Amino acid sequence: MTAPVIGFIGAGNMATSLIGGMLQKNVKPANLIASDSKPEQCAALERQFQIRTSTDNAVLAAECDVLLLAVKPQVMQDVCRALPRERKPGQLIISIAAGISCVSLENWLGAGTAIVRCMPNTPSLRGQGVSGLYATPAVSEAQREQAESILNAVGISVWLDEEKLIDAVTAVSGSGPAYFFYLIEAMIDAGEKLGLPRDTAERLALFTGLGAADMAVHSDVDVAELRRRVCSPNGTTERAIETFRSQGLPKMVDDAMQACADRAAEMSRELA
Numbered sequence: 259m260t261a262p263v264i265g266f267i268g269a270g271n272m273a274t275s276l277i278g279g280m281l282q283k284n285v286k287p288a289n290l291i292a293s294d295s296k297p298e299q300c301a302a303l304e305r306q307f308q309i310r311t312s313t314d315n316a317v318l319a320a321e322c323d324v325l326l327l328a329v330k331p332q333v334m335q336d337v338c339r340a341l342p343r344e345r346k347p348g349q350l351i352i353s354i355a356a357g358i359s360c361v362s363l364e365n366w367l368g369a370g371t372a373i374v375r376c377m378p379n380t381p382s383l384r385g386q387g388v389s390g391l392y393a394t395p396a397v398s399e400a401q402r403e404q405a406e407s408i409l410n411a412v413g414i415s416v417w418l419d420e421e422k423l424i425d426a427v428t429a430v431s432g433s434g435p436a437y438f439f440y441l442i443e444a445m446i447d448a449g450e451k452l453g454l455p456r457d458t459a460e461r462l463a464l465f466t467g468l469g470a471a472d473m474a475v476h477s478d479v480d481v482a483e484l485r486r487r488v489c490s491p492n493g494t495t496e497r498a499i500e501t502f503r504s505q506g507l508p509k510m511v512d513d514a515m516q517a518c519a520d521r522a523a524e525m526s527r528e529l530a
């Protein structure tokens with residue numbers, strides 16, 4: 259079977275992460291093409307990845323087996339409406355936009371379009387991405403496999419039975435890297451305040467994050483147990499965890515993730 263040609267409309271942060279990750283997994287540059295309204299963005303991608311680019315989205319619509327829509331939610335309607343209705347037969351559309359429903363996409367792209375909604379995240383660039391996927395009834399089994407194989411080339415993916423769960427995935431893993439980066443930023447600042455050189459604090463915090471995540475992924479006990487194993491009775495970690503608890507960290511995380519999911523739902527209504 260010949261490899262599908264995959265086109266990225268919108269060649270910004272997320273498309274760059276996905277393209278970079280796919281190329282590291284032996285996807286051939288000849289099978290990838292990207293379009294962006296900014297010529298300088300196209301030039302940057304050509305230099306970085308040696309893939310073809312265009313400033314005309316219609317070129318991709320005509321020749322790609324999979325069209326991955328990676329523009330900001332606010333411009334998605336205009337981008338979709340401007341695409342020709344006559345696109346490559348059997349084409350699968352994958353949208354990675356937060357808060358853009360399949361109903362809206364179908365309205366803008368034409369009834370019966372095969373659409374997969376996907377919520378990836380930026381660690382895809384390192385092959386460590388996480389994606390939630392939802393398929394409309396028009397998507398065939400072969401197209402589901404196509405979508406899965408694209409996202410699995412850059413990490414892991416999970417299928418969702420209900421579209422609304424994409425908002426929950428956005429709150430956990432789509433936006434999630436930013437929460438960890440924010441915590442690491444705070445740990446670096448605090449480490450420096452405790453007297454460490456900043457670059458030392460940064461190295462310690464980053465590799466602690468890496469080690470903790472790797473250990474948790476490969477552990478046969480849950481993360482609560484792993485946490486307890488770091489906490490000696492009446493020791494140092496217990497003091498830190500008690501400070502997090504008494505100052506309301508779990509509630510804060512709950513509120514932040516609810517706000518994230520609420521914003522995704524709000525965007526679906528605003529941009530419908």
Ligand SMILES: NC(=O)c1ccc[n+]([C@@H]2O[C@H](COP(=O)([O-])OP(=O)(O)OC[C@H]3O[C@@H](n4cnc5c(N)ncnc54)[C@H](O)[C@@H]3O)[C@@H](O)[C@H]2O)c1
Pocket residue numbers: 267268269270271272273293294295296299315328329330331333337354355356377378379380432433
């Ligand atoms: N950044 C993330 O962590 C992340 C994670 C999951 C999903 N997403 C989703 O991915 C999408 C892209 O986000 P991003 O962070 O990569 O944004 P970005 O701004 O980095 O990239 C969007 C690109 O689209 C281009 N563009 C704008 N109008 C265009 C048009 N008419 N035709 C072609 N290209 C056009 C812009 O020039 C830009 O390069 C969003 O819908 C977002 O919800 C982002």
